[in-house]
Amino acid sequence: MRREELIGFVGVDIGGQSTRVGIFDQRGRLKVISFPTEGNFRTECEAIVTAIKKLNVDRVRRIGVGSPGPLDWKKRLVYDTPNLPWRKVNFGLLEEMSGWSVLLDNDANVAGLGEATMGRGRGKRFIAGFTLGTGIGHFQVKDGRIYHGRLDVEAGHQILDPQGPKCNCGQRGCLEAFVSAVAIERRYGKPPHLLNDPKAWKEIAYRLAQGLVNVAVHTSPDVLILTGGMLARGRLLFDPLRRYYEAMLKVYPPAYRPPVLAAQLGDKAGVVGAIVLAKVGHSD
């Protein structure tokens, strides 16, 4: 997708701490305004509208919003989420207040859409991957659009070992229960950015490799993309990860084994993905 096609589409990336509102300007540059996420949902919507006006868009065509879930993207409802101060809010309000139509999806899907179309997955048809953070978000992007099943796909909660550690979702031995920042801190006593023991990272990489192989056989994508803060650990994570992944995935011929790639857009994936969502819409 070319940046010029995205002019007029606004992306909103909502996080527990801050909200980013962004557009591509006439020269194809990403312009972002951010502000602390408001405790009151109506005030938040007003702040989003104010930011859009400050960005000086000639004509707003549509707004895409990425938010932590659980949420219902069809109804544009965000349910109770521990990471946001609101309780069951509807982004129809933003549409009402602004007069612009609004699309909503969850933060992992939206970041994945950004990477898939404007980042590391550019030019590829099927992209899948994980956001490695407090939890493990999962995304699948097909033909430039976010894939949903009946609900969101949640491969961060695939079961790697039915007798493994308890996960916050109520299951046991989920990928998230092995490799999320919370799981790492619980197991090794340190958050990922302070953990320097290569043996620990090998264990983490081993489980992440198993999880990536399973995404590969369930979706057969062109590439697998990892995004999120943990990527800053670089080779400590990626060296053993690629070794284990290559040793584990054999069922497809070598040319069809999707490479595991690090995201390119960093913390801009969410706002870029929200802009792309505004442009391409949902697939159903």
Place this chain on the structure above:
Amino acid sequence: MRREELIGFVGVDIGGQSTRVGIFDQRGRLKVISFPTEGNFRTECEAIVTAIKKLNVDRVRRIGVGSPGPLDWKKRLVYDTPNLPWRKVNFGLLEEMSGWSVLLDNDANVAGLGEATMGRGRGKRFIAGFTLGTGIGHFQVKDGRIYHGRLDVEAGHQILDPQGPKCNCGQRGCLEAFVSAVAIERRYGKPPHLLNDPKAWKEIAYRLAQGLVNVAVHTSPDVLILTGGMLARGRLLFDPLRRYYEAMLKVYPPAYRPPVLAAQLGDKAGVVGAIVLAKVGHSD
């Protein structure tokens, strides 16, 4: 899908032992002719054409073929497969010889398409499941069509335990390496139809449950369907399977946990699915 919509579409289900050719007649009844699969591919194509003529179709609209893989459905190539006597054959030949256009897909996908549209999944939008046999085939059917990624999806080769038993695919600890008929015979010394030990079936069900949970979180389907000869074992398999599955899958709210259902069409799923394939075509 109504049977009347399928009149004129021919389904061919190719197995190592026999080939079935079927249609729905004007009164909506399935008519099937079967013959031993020919050792020579050209003779096989001639036999298929002869069977179609015997079925007395007013006007043949298209032929759908399900075959053991590995195969390339776009090129209509079947590669070397241990279960068929041919080596790298192209179903373009059947099209040439008959003058009718031919679509090809693998046997698990085609059986899944049959169950999804005319069997247990009728009226549902997203269906996924396994064929339990010599190997573990996997299918995903979305909006009435077979889903493919870059290659076929192969969740029978998801890794349940990276240190588990070796699989014929070259990996370790695949679902197939735990629950296929071959794996069962290797582990318990008896093929599934002679295995009567409830403890053994509990172990098999435990791994199959883990595999089904993982399909659920990767695809979020409406229902999960199991098909294949092993279903004849009934409650020996299904009682512990449903117990383990319900105990393991928690991440989705109860109303969104796909039920695990037994197929309805039995050994007709393949020929029915091939008829449906002929009608609806591939999704891309």
